Amino acid sequence: MSIRDKVIAIIAEQAVLEPSDVTMDSTLESLGIDSLGLVESIFAIEEEFDITIPFNANEPDKSDFDITNVAAIVAGIEKLTAEKT
Amino acid sequence: MKRVVITGAGSINALGHSAPDTMEAMREGRCGIGELEFRDVDRLAIKIGGQVRGFEAEGRFNRQQMTLYDRFTQFTLTAAKEAIAQSGIEFHGDMSARSGVVLGTAGGGVSTWDDNYRSVYEDGKNRVHPFVVPKLMNNAAASHVSMEYNLKGPSFTVSTACASSNHAMALAFQMVRSGAAPAMLTGGSESMLCFGGVKAWEGLRVMSKDACRPFSANRNGMVQGEGAGIFVFEDYDHAKNRGADILCEVAGFAMSSDASDIVMPSKQGAARAMAGALADAGINASDVGYVNAHGTGTAANDKTECAAVADVFGPHADNLMISSTKSMHGHLIGGTGAVELLACIMALRDGVIAPTIGYEEPDPECALDVVPNEARDANVDVVLSNAFAFGGLNAVLALRKV
Numbered sequence: 001m002s003i004r005d006k007v008i009a010i011i012a013e014q015a016v017l018e019p020s021d022v023t024m025d026s027t028l029e030s031l032g033i034d035s036l037g038l039v040e041s042i043f044a045i046e047e048e049f050d051i052t053i054p055f056n057a058n059e060p061d062k063s064d065f066d067i068t069n070v071a072a073i074v075a076g077i078e079k080l081t082a083e084k085t
Numbered sequence: 086m087k088r089v090v091i092t093g094a095g096s097i098n099a100l101g102h103s104a105p106d107t108m109e110a111m112r113e114g115r116c117g118i119g120e121l122e123f124r125d126v127d128r129l130a131i132k133i134g135g136q137v138r139g140f141e142a143e144g145r146f147n148r149q150q151m152t153l154y155d156r157f158t159q160f161t162l163t164a165a166k167e168a169i170a171q172s173g174i175e176f177h178g179d180m181s182a183r184s185g186v187v188l189g190t191a192g193g194g195v196s197t198w199d200d201n202y203r204s205v206y207e208d209g210k211n212r213v214h215p216f217v218v219p220k221l222m223n224n225a226a227a228s229h230v231s232m233e234y235n236l237k238g239p240s241f242t243v244s245t246a247c248a249s250s251n252h253a254m255a256l257a258f259q260m261v262r263s264g265a266a267p268a269m270l271t272g273g274s275e276s277m278l279c280f281g282g283v284k285a286w287e288g289l290r291v292m293s294k295d296a297c298r299p300f301s302a303n304r305n306g307m308v309q310g311e312g313a314g315i316f317v318f319e320d321y322d323h324a325k326n327r328g329a330d331i332l333c334e335v336a337g338f339a340m341s342s343d344a345s346d347i348v349m350p351s352k353q354g355a356a357r358a359m360a361g362a363l364a365d366a367g368i369n370a371s372d373v374g375y376v377n378a379h380g381t382g383t384a385a386n387d388k389t390e391c392a393a394v395a396d397v398f399g400p401h402a403d404n405l406m407i408s409s410t411k412s413m414h415g416h417l418i419g420g421t422g423a424v425e426l427l428a429c430i431m432a433l434r435d436g437v438i439a440p441t442i443g444y445e446e447p448d449p450e451c452a453l454d455v456v457p458n459e460a461r462d463a464n465v466d467v468v469l470s471n472a473f474a475f476g477g478l479n480a481v482l483a484l485r486k487v
Contacts, residue, residue, distance in 0.1 A: 035349070039289065039290050042290070043288070052130075056291075056293075056294075058291060059305050
């Protein structure tokens, strides 16, 4: 499974949707994921890819990790996994 | 209904090992937050906290006591000793039979859990010390205080996360006010600054890595602290008759439940608790000079709290002072309201308002007089102390000068 498909699967599970309902331009808000759901999604992503995502719920916009939409999240994870190797 | 006054105060926290030392540090706007020191701290992402330093259990407690006292109990007993000594109160006969102790803690013996889980899971041991349970239980501190001071009346522990101490003190107040108890020991204690305690908080991603800056636009989360605050709440007539030095009066309280979200605060819930405390005390909103804020330094709490204050006080919100001393001692979770009550006592008794330190940038969503960075001399007659817990459980106390 590609990074993209894994991320979509994680987000779909969090949003209680089918992966086919999650598109690259979906925002977490549009999928009905609230602040707790976001923190849980980030945890699940960290566990899946064995990475640490610099995310502070108090300043989501200031984080280097862009959560604007699914595409931005996938790009961020690709960067972090590349840095790891 | 009896009037209720505070005749003794004791504390230990990152700012000092006594109530006067703590108040002096608050006056000076000193910061007790620094690098954490304990086993495995290098495995944490959050490495700062308001840790109590230079506190050695050896010498204070004997060997048998040490096997029974978790750090949160040690803090409690240290603060209780100071409060009782200041108050000069004695518990014999009927006084002893009817007086009790109500304390708040969120986690109880967290480091006892942590040490013993490590021992059985990580070190593979199959045996733990026989007193693990009596050491870690949430009521251990209240029970040891009752034994130490012969308090045989209503005694128990309240656990409502960050509002535990305020709920506990509100209950103790109610018991003295109703005449059920002539005096109560009350307050709270917390000691979560160990690997497991901080690791759990880290997971929520609301902790700051550098500082607690309540109400400042660049705030980025809470910082944990540890310690205890213990007070003697006493029937006014009883205190007067024995010539006790009265620190201030506890005038009223209110509790409310948001019934909405397990972590996000609610403006309505907070406002109902503040308005309720004023109504219970029979105090006009315009008489309040200072509010000791819950002020955690998270994005969500501080703006919600300021909006609630604006709702309750209307135009008077611009006249009153509101500060968060968590910026100095950190967030003591279940013990926080107790240590923060010292700022209320200092405001009423000494006419000094503790500052919100670490304040760097105004936030339009927190546009109140937050007493930035430096303490201020002011004559105030009535103050409120706010505590708003995870789980949406709120408790606010109203205090006034005697």
